[in-house]
Amino acid sequence: MRKLEFDLIIKNGRVINPALGFGQVADVFVKDGVIAKIEKESAKTKRKIASYPDEMVVDATDLLVVPGLIDIHVHLREPGREYAETIVTGCRAAANGGFTSVCCMPNTYPVIDNQETVQFVKARAAIADARVYVIGAISKELKGEELSEIGDLVKAGVVAITDDGNYVQNSDLMRRALEYAKMFNIPVVSHAEDMQLCGEGHMNESFESSRLGLKGRPSVGEVIAVLRDIKLCEFVGGRLHIAHVSTAGAVEAIRQAKAAGVKVTAEACPHHFVLTDDMIGESFDTNLKVNPPIRTKKDVDAIIGGLVDGTIDCIASDHAPHPEEDKDAEFDKAPPGMLGLQTTLGLVKTYLIDKGYLSWADAIRKMTINPARIMGLPGGTLNEGAPADITLIDPDKKWTFKEKDILSIAKNSPFVGWKLNGRAAYTVVGGKVVHEY
């Protein structure tokens, strides 16, 4: 058989490479799992592509060709809660949603606070559809008492540390985490909700929680938590990343900290810029229960404002599978969290791009190069020589998210039945097509 120059060609797509600002129709040539070159179509390239067998050419006409999307906030539940999600199923959902890389959170059983568990996750991820980067625990068993062996974790390959799910309530421990993580130049990811103010709440504290008589998680609990972490970061240095920003006050705090030169970055989740707390009383849908909670219109507007002006660097899903057995319960007894990997892109297109808040280029930046830079990951660009992690987006594909389409084991999405616009048409990881619809 004739030896071919390339392994995969993506032809005639509109290429958006945020690293270079490239945004025109071109062909992408992949060899040995990396991007070999990107060229505008010419008679020569046309002839070359025509000589390739069909199965090696993806026709990207009318599609966007972007760096593989990166979601830095995902709960894959393995080890320990494989009845909700496994690394393989979670990565299948990721690929379906256009994500080529995910960062998984350490609140597994056992907790990812030791090398063995990191290695276990990486071994499982080796056969999964997407790349998995591991985030380790700040504190042993996420107890918020003493630092985990962060040096060991970094050696095993963790890209960041967090106690996500819990706020590091002990200010001195958070200070030490930021100081200690400096040695390894990794970010400390904060789930910023003061547990004394928010710990027992089930939804945003507002007139809605008052009306329903449900205990609230006040927005000020997030603002105080964010401000403390910003001040600690300002004092001791290090890199702070604020997970799932949900309040107007936190957006403003981060905006001011960035202006003052503090090394803080932030992410927002689709549910925090799409859903509001007044939806809860209509259905008591436990899939609307999440920490931090869905808030008010004012907060939604502020988060969108933060995404527009760059205060919020990236978009992450906080994909949090919980099985029907746990979610099918009274609202205050259900666990917090919702799926996100398969709906993030459609929600970004429908609620941010179609509404005129972000351009495609802005949105892609917040789902590729920005999260890659925060976590120090190799992906996020379409530069020659970069890993061939590529997502092809059908930008105006109208579709309805159906429960039968959910690839996660758990089905806890409040977006089932929603009509969305924009969808991943193909997902390519290391030059291999892992999803096509």
Next chain:
Amino acid sequence: MKLRSRHLLGLENVTRDEISLILDTAETFREIIERPIKKVPTLRGITVLNLFYEPSTRTKISFELAEKRLSADSISFAKATSSVTKGESLRDTVQNIEAMKIDMVVIRHSSTGAPFYLTQCIDSNVINAGDGSHEHPTQALLDMMTIRQKYGSLDGLRVVLIGDVKHSRVVRSNIWGLKTMGASVAICGPSTLMPYEVEKFGVDVYTNVEEAIDGADVVNIMRIQLERQKAGLFPSMREYTNLFGITKERLKLLNENFTIMHPGPMNRGIEITSEVADGDSSVILNQVTNGQAVRMAVLYLLSGKKEEAE
């Protein structure tokens, strides 16, 4: 005239006509329970389940008696002696009981929305007998019935609800019902026991009890729970009594022909003195009797709803 829903989950979305219908119907049942033979065949063949996940004296006995007086077959469930202690979920519990062919469920539960959740799990009519801090519609209906009996109408009456507004389902249901029926509603309690953005309930809010009851017709006093003090929401029971307790002295501020109410159980000497609770203006025991009539009315009106649907 009929009720629009086949469930009674709360009063927030119940209309004036519907409340009037329930209260008018309750008056006819009130007459029945004053008879020597207090039983009518109205709900013969209907099976009602009383599902009590929280302790209750008045409400539970009141519903059970209401069902018996209407000739319904009723069974009662108490969480402590059930398989819930073995970890059975609410859905499984009620689906199993419904499989034994029941028609209506009365539920008391510590979780907001549990009655709504039940309507999603089973086909029976669901009556909320108190869900978390959310609503307790039959309590507010019996309160309104009691007030209406004395004054003829609720329109323009000044009704003050005093106590732990934040955690009280009785207050919430009373606010919705009283507003709908045209009363002028005020609430009063420590600011730490007011829910967030309380002004959005659209009632007058007071933290000074004298100002709150000045010129009022009806004072409805809520139980204050020791757990709230333990949770740090106010400094001591003694201070609560000093600031908010209803004493004979304070009654002087009320309008002539005033009324004192309490949904029970009372903490005598804390939120209300015995003198006030047992005084001539107290209708506390009449509330309890009316409770039975209101529950008969609700059971009757909702069961009729079900037959029409079939």
